[in-house]
Amino acid sequence: xxxxxxxxxxxxRVINATDASNIQLEIKHDNQSEFxxxxxxxxxxxxxxxxxxxxxxxxxxxxxxxxFPGGWNNYQAVASYDREHWFRVPTQYDGxxxxxxxxxxxxxxxxxxxxxxxxxxxxxxxxxxxLHPLCQLQVLGQSIDGRDMSLLTIGEPSEGKPNIWITxxxxxxxxxxxxFVEGLLDxxxxxxxxxxxxLLNKAVFYIVPNMNPDGSVRGHLRTNAVGANLNRxxxxxxxxxxxxxxxxxxxxxxxxxxxxxxxxxxxxIPANFVAGCEGIVAYDAxxxxxxxxxxxxxxxxxxxFQDTLGYAKNEPGKANPTVGTNWVGxxxxxLAYTIExxxxxxxxxxxxxxxxxxxxxxxLGRDFLTGIYHMVDDLx
Numbered sequence: 001x002x003x004x005x006x007x008x009x010x011x012x013r014v015i016n017a018t019d020a021s022n023i024q025l026e027i028k029h030d031n032q033s034e035f036x037x038x039x040x041x042x043x044x045x046x047x048x049x050x051x052x053x054x055x056x057x058x059x060x061x062x063x064x065x066x067x068f069p070g071g072w073n074n075y076q077a078v079a080s081y082d083r084e085h086w087f088r089v090p091t092q093y094d095g096x097x098x099x100x101x102x103x104x105x106x107x108x109x110x111x112x113x114x115x116x117x118x119x120x121x122x123x124x125x126x127x128x129x130x131l132h133p134l135c136q137l138q139v140l141g142q143s144i145d146g147r148d149m150s151l152l153t154i155g156e157p158s159e160g161k162p163n164i165w166i167t168x169x170x171x172x173x174x175x176x177x178x179x180f181v182e183g184l185l186d187x188x189x190x191x192x193x194x195x196x197x198x199l200l201n202k203a204v205f206y207i208v209p210n211m212n213p214d215g216s217v218r219g220h221l222r223t224n225a226v227g228a229n230l231n232r233x234x235x236x237x238x239x240x241x242x243x244x245x246x247x248x249x250x251x252x253x254x255x256x257x258x259x260x261x262x263x264x265x266x267x268x269i270p271a272n273f274v275a276g277c278e279g280i281v282a283y284d285a286x287x288x289x290x291x292x293x294x295x296x297x298x299x300x301x302x303x304x305f306q307d308t309l310g311y312a313k314n315e316p317g318k319a320n321p322t323v324g325t326n327w328v329g330x331x332x333x334x335l336a337y338t339i340e341x342x343x344x345x346x347x348x349x350x351x352x353x354x355x356x357x358x359x360x361x362x363x364l365g366r367d368f369l370t371g372i373y374h375m376v377d378d379l380x
Contacts, residue, residue, distance in 0.1 A: 002044040008118050009172075011219030012041035015061065020045075023058040027066065030220040032227030037066045037267065038173030040112040040219060045104045053103055058111075060098040067221055071267030072098050075344050076355060078115055081106045086115040088355050114265065114343050115358035117175040117182075119147075119217050122210050125182055126150050132189045134200055140247040144225040147213040149247050154188060155204035162258035162379040164372060167208045167248065170230040170324060171222045172215030174265030176341045176361040181209045181263060183362030187369050195373050202376050206255065211244050231262075232320070234327035245324075252328065258379040260328040260336040261368070270347040270356075271309040272364060274298075275338040277329035279314025280321070290335040290378060297374045302367040304360065306348050310340070335379065339368070 001020060005012045015024035029036045039060065048054045063072055072093035077100050078086040089102040089111070100111065129152050130137035140149040155161065166184065168177035188196050188205065199205075210216060214225040223229050224244060233242035237249060276291045277283060298305040319326040329336030341364065345355035354360075 001046050003041055004044075005041045005219065007042070008120070008217055009038075009040050009116050009219045010042075011039050020048075020054050020056045023056060025058055025060050026062045027060060028219070030215065030223040030227060031218060031225060033220075033223045033229075035067045035220070035222040035229070036062075037068060037071065038113045038219060038221040040110070040116055042108060042110050043104065044108050053105065055101060055103045058100040060100075061096075063093070063098045064096050068267035071343060073268075074270070078112050078355075080110045080112075080115075081108070083110055083116075086112070086358060087353055113173065114175050115179065117169075117178040117216070117358075119213065122178065122213070122216075125178075125185065125209055126152060129154075129185055129189060132191075135189065140251055141243060143212075143214045143244055145214040145217075147217070149213070149244055150208070150210070151248070151251065152185070152207040152209070153204065154207065155200045157204045157255070162203045162376065163206060163256050164203050164259045164261075164376075164379075165206045165208075165252065165257050165328070166261045166263070167211050167324070168263040169209070169216060170211045170245075170262065171264060172210075172212040172218075172224075173221035174263075174341075175216075176265045176343075176356065176358070177263035177339075178209050179358040179361035180339070180341065180365040180368075181207065183365030184369050185209070185365075186362070187366045195370065199369070199373055199376060203258075203372075203379075206251070208248055211248065213244075231264075231324050232322045234324045235322045249327075252332075257328055257332040257336075258334050259372070259375070260325065260332075260334060261339055261372075262324050262328075262337070263339045263365075264341070265343055266340040267343050269309050269340065270342045270344045272305050272339075272341050272346060272356075273307065273310035275311045275325065275340060276313075277319060277326045277336050279316060279319025280326050280330040281317055282330045282333050283316065284333075287329070287333075287335070290375070291337070293378065294335065294337065294371060294375055298368070298371045301370050302364065303349055304346055304364055304367070335375070
């Protein structure tokens with residue numbers, strides 16, 4: 001038996017792996033940070049003395065003090081034999097440790113907190129996108145570890161068109177965010193899709209599929225290479241600490257923003273929802289009208305979206321100005337939403353086999369494009 005995390009987005013520390021029925025593990029911290037919750041590792045199994053496959057019991061011992069301990073309640077880990085199809089495996093949390101118990105069907109299996117989105121797949125995504133005649137792939141600069149900060153500009157900019165910005169994976173372990181963007185891009189770049197064609201006639205899209213490439217490759221939950229939580233860096237980002245935000249923000253200031261969607265995942269809430277910027281100083285009746293209309297539209301479009309569970313609303317003027325959605329909404333006085341998807345399942349439409357998944361995230365991205373279509377004429 002062997003356990004390794006020596007690959008893109010890998011994260012695990014082996015304490016003891018001599019007994020398949022009592023494997024002791026820990027999750028590593030994000031570099032220079034107290035955050036940890038993301039795990040991703042490969043388990044190479046062995047047959048027992050009778051030549052049979054045996055149950056493996058894996059304990060994650062340090063989860064009590066992880067970033068979001070409540071996220072382990074009713075959580076089921078994901079596993080894959082081919083790194084394409086991810087399914088849920090029996091998982092329990094006793095308030096001290098998480099225990100994963102299952103019998104692998106094949107010699108090698110990957111386990112993760114959620115379906116990973118690899119850096120190689122990210123490269124495929126952006127380079128396939130640039131083949132569309134209306135798409136430009138631009139490198140804004142480099143991250144701390146020297147990876148490209150890549151921006152897709154889709155559509156023909158003109159003075160009368162609104163600029164729609166979509167970002168994902170400020171928190172790198174929230175991989176459902178880039179799956180969401182993949183689905184949205186797949187539809188937006190479909191030249192046979194009438195809705196996409198109309199949108200690209202009316203608006204320009206600026207899409208950053210991965211805001212935190214360093215954290216993604218390093219196997220972080222929430223921070224970049226030097227422990228910066230990028231979604232708390234928007235008020236005063238620097239090239240030394242948070243170049244990812246600095247570079248994107250500079251481009252926003254250059255071209256303007258009329259709508260902003262920032263895709264995330266939530267560890268504890270088992271539902272899809274959006275969080276607005278009602279607590280910003282610039283919030284007004286127009287803001288509220290745009291927010292309410294967009295939510296009403298999404299409720300009609302897909303049963304995967306709901307507005308019952310979510311975050312408590314900030315009091316007027318009390319929003320954290322360092323958060324991306326709040327800074328953008330206040331700076332540009334535009335519709336700005338954080339999109340949250342679950343690590344667990346959507347309790348309003350559960351699926352016992354896969355829970356909330358990579359494919360369901362992709363489909364939700366396509367559905368959100370329909371919501372944007374119904375809002376585009378109201379953005380200016």
